[in-house]
Amino acid sequence: MSIDYVVSKAGPLSGEFRVPGDKSISHRSVIFGALADGVTEIRGFLDGLDCLATRDAFRAMGVRIDGPDAGCLRIHGVGMAGLTAPDQPLDLGNSGTSMRLLAGLLCAQPFDSALTGDASLSRRPMRRVIDPLSRMGAMIHGSDNGTPPLEISGGRLLHGIHHISPVASAQVKSALLLAGLYATGETRIDEPAPSRDHTERMLEAFGYPIHRESLSVRLSGGHRLRAASVEVPADLSSAAFFLVGASITPGSEILLRDVGINPTRTGVIQILRAMGADIRLERERMFGAEPVADLRVRAAPLHGIEIPEALVPLAIDEFPALFVAAAYAEGETVLTGAAELRVKESDRIQVMADGLARLGALVDPRPDGIRIQGGTLKSGRIESHGDHRIAMAFAMAALRAEGTIEIGDCNNVETSFPGFANMAVEAGLTVSTVFRDA
Ligand code: S3P
Secondary structure, eight states: OEEEEEEEOOSOOEEEEOOOBOHHHHHHHHHHHHHSEEEEEEESOOOSHHHHHHHHHHHHTTOEEEEEETTEEEEEEEOTTOOOOOSSOEEOTTOHHHHHHHHHHHTTSSSOEEEEOOTTGGGSOOHHHHHHHHHTTOEEEOOTTSOSOEEEEOSOOOBOOEEEOSSOOHHHHHHHHHHHTTSBSEEEEEOSSOOOOHHHHHHHHTTOOOEEETTEEEEESSOOOBOOEEEOOBOHHHHHHHHHHHHHSTTOEEEEEEEEOOTTTTHHHHHHHHTTOEEEEEEEEEETTEEEEEEEEEOOOOBOOBOOGGGSGGGTTOHHHHHHHHHHSBSEEEEOSOGGGGGSSSOHHHHHHHHHHHTTOEEEEETTEEEEEOOOOOOEEEEOTTOHHHHHHHHHHTTTSSSOEEEEOOTTHHHHOTTHHHHHHHHTOEEEEEEEOO
C-alpha cells in the first residue's frame, strides 16, 4: 500500500507539542549502549523505522534490547568485543545513518557481515566511508559505483589514520570514530566545517576518552564504554516543519517542547530568524550532554535572504522545509554551497524544485543550490519520491496554498516522524491519509 496525503488550508496553527525523539541521537544511543558494559536506559527514543532498523541490527548481532515501550529502550550491553555474527544481511531500510555508522563499526569486528537497504538507500554514495575505512585496513565491497549493498570482511586489524574530510559529514566522522575504537594508534578526522557532534558528546557521556579541537576530533582505540542513561531531546529536524508552518500562517502561535538545540544543528533557527521569523527559546537546559529548549514560534512576515554558506551544514536536513518558507517569503531566497542535498534520501534540490514549480513557484535549481522567488502557491499534486522530509515540507506548504495539495508516496514519513499527520491535524492542518495500491 502506498500512502498519499491530501492537505488543505486550515486555520492558524496553535497548541503545545512534543515532536518525536532526535533521530541522530537515538541511533547513537543504540550503538553505544550495545557496545557498553552494563545496561543502558534510553528515554524519549525515536521509534521511527530508521532507528528501529538500527535496533534490529544489534538484536541480530546478539544484543538483548527491550522496547521501545512508551519511548523507553533498555539495552543490555555486550561490551566492545561482545557482538556476534548476524545470520543474514542486515537490512537497514531507508537509513543512511545506520548504513554508514555500521560500516565503520562492522569492519572492525571479527566476523563477516553484509548491509542492505531499500531502493533509495541503495543509490546513496558509500565511497565516502569505504575509502577512508579501507585506508585504516578495512575490507568493504560495494557495487561498482560505490553504492550498497556492502559486503564487509571481518577479522581485519585496523590502524588509525588522519582523515581530512572533503565534506562536513557527521556520518563519515562517526563511521571513522567507531572504527577507531578498535584501531591501533590514533584516529583523527578534520572537517571543512562543523557537522553534528552527537557522537563525540555521547562517547564522552559513556566515559570514552576523546580529544576535540575546533574542526578536529581524535581518539585512540582500546578503551571501554560504560553504560549510561540517555534522555533523547525532541528532534529539531522534525520541529522544523512546525517552525515553518507556524511562521507562514498568520495568527499562529505554537510551543514545541524539549527540542534539541545543539549548536551544530540550529542553522534552521538562524536562517528562519534572518528571514524575519519570530522564534523564541524558553527554559534552556541540558538533557545529559545535549542542550534543549522549548521553542515558541509566532507567525511573522518572512523575506527572502541569501543563506550564508556557513549555515548550510548546520541546517542540512531542514532545507525542504526552508524552501517552503522561501516560497512564501517576500523577495528571493538564494541557496549555494549545498550540493550535499542532491545525495540525501532523494535529490532534494530537484525534487523540491519540481514540486514547487508544479505549484506555481518560480524556482531555479543549480548544481549546488537553488533560487526561489517568493509568492503564493496554488493547488496541485506533487511527488515526494519516498523522501519523508519532502512529504512533510509540502504538507506545511498547504497552509498558505490557494487550494488542496496532494502528496504522493508518504510512507517514509514513518522513518523519522511517526504520528506526523495526527500532530499536524491537532495543530490545525487538514490532512487526510489516502491508501492506494502501490
Ligand atoms: C546524520 C548526519 C547528516 C544528516 C543525516 C543524519 C547523522 O548526514 O543529513 O540525516 O545522524 O549523523 P551527513 O553526514 O551525510 O551530512
